[in-house]
Amino acid sequence: MTAVVPQDTDNARQTEHNDGLTEALTDVLSGARARGGLFHRAVLAPPWAVRVQDGTPLSVASMLRGEGWAWHSEDPQPVRMAPGDVVVLRGPAPYVLADDPATEPGLLIQPGDCCTTPDGVDMCEELALGVRTWGRSMDDPVALLSGNYQLHGDLSARLLDALPPVLVLRKREWDSELMALVAAEVVKDAPGQQMVLDRLLDLLLVSVLRAWFARPEAHAPAWYRAQSDPVVGVALRLLHEQPGHAWTVATLAAKAGVSRANLARRFTELVGEPPMTYLAHWRIDLAARLLREQGATLGAVARRVGYADGFALSAAFKRLRGVSPRAYLAGHTEG
Known part of the structure; x- marks a missing residue:
């Protein structure tokens, strides 16, 4: 039997x-909840190179057409990007996107979504091609899509700590059809579009990281x-x-x-x-997320995550995060 x-x-x-x-x-x-995340489509002609030094905590980039390279200041080994591939780059350290690793960056992306030349000349108006699109001609052979989280509070510290400086997924390794949807929405200027783009940025990141964590070489x-x-x-x-x-x-x-x-x-x-140390950090990570929800109160969040009252949560929050919940929220609201 x-x-x-x-x-x-x-x-x-x-x-x-x-x-x-x-x-x-x-x-x-x-914990990934973009608020005011930025998406851009860049239309480029070789030679081109862009150094992104805006200090954002996490960015994604993908080639819509043409090819390019990406490398990170903490991991300078260039990664080749073909259409449909997606690269995730961990901030706040700078990174470079270029047609060739030997090309010197001619444009710098600064904090505040400002695009300048290396000597500080503002190029935003000169390179504007349309809604969230920049370049010199729509007919240029390369199209690059990028998106980034603006606030560190939009991502959990545990997630950021789990990621390498740069990771790449090839088109065959993930649901790359999602990128076509993102590309279509980026150029729209409709009511509520920022909310749509924020949610698409979250969905894009989750889709990519889910596929990446499943890989044996991901070093989970x-x-x-x-x-x-x-x-x-x-x-x-x-x-x-x-x-x-x-x-x-x-x-x-x-x-x-x-x-x-x-x-x-x-x-x-x-x-x-140890278990209790892990629990303390997990509770504060969760509290930081819950406090950002509309209508949340310190006392209610404290009870949800295992503290007797708001005073106990505030003390633990300041001990582990270095700031009070009030200061944390004020800082992340202002960016």
């Missing part, structure tokens, strides 16, 4: 493992890899699902079916920090 129970058990465990990885990625990517961060551990994965899922619970190492260990010492050791080895 065929023994089906072990096979079903294995399938159930694999499903649980995959669900855990999905939850981990979802929790981190759910410790918190992501740890989801596969039968003990630590359980603890991580509980912390993410119930951040407001009064967790202790002992209660987590009981849920995971191991001793307190065993959980503490394995969690620290795999995640890189």
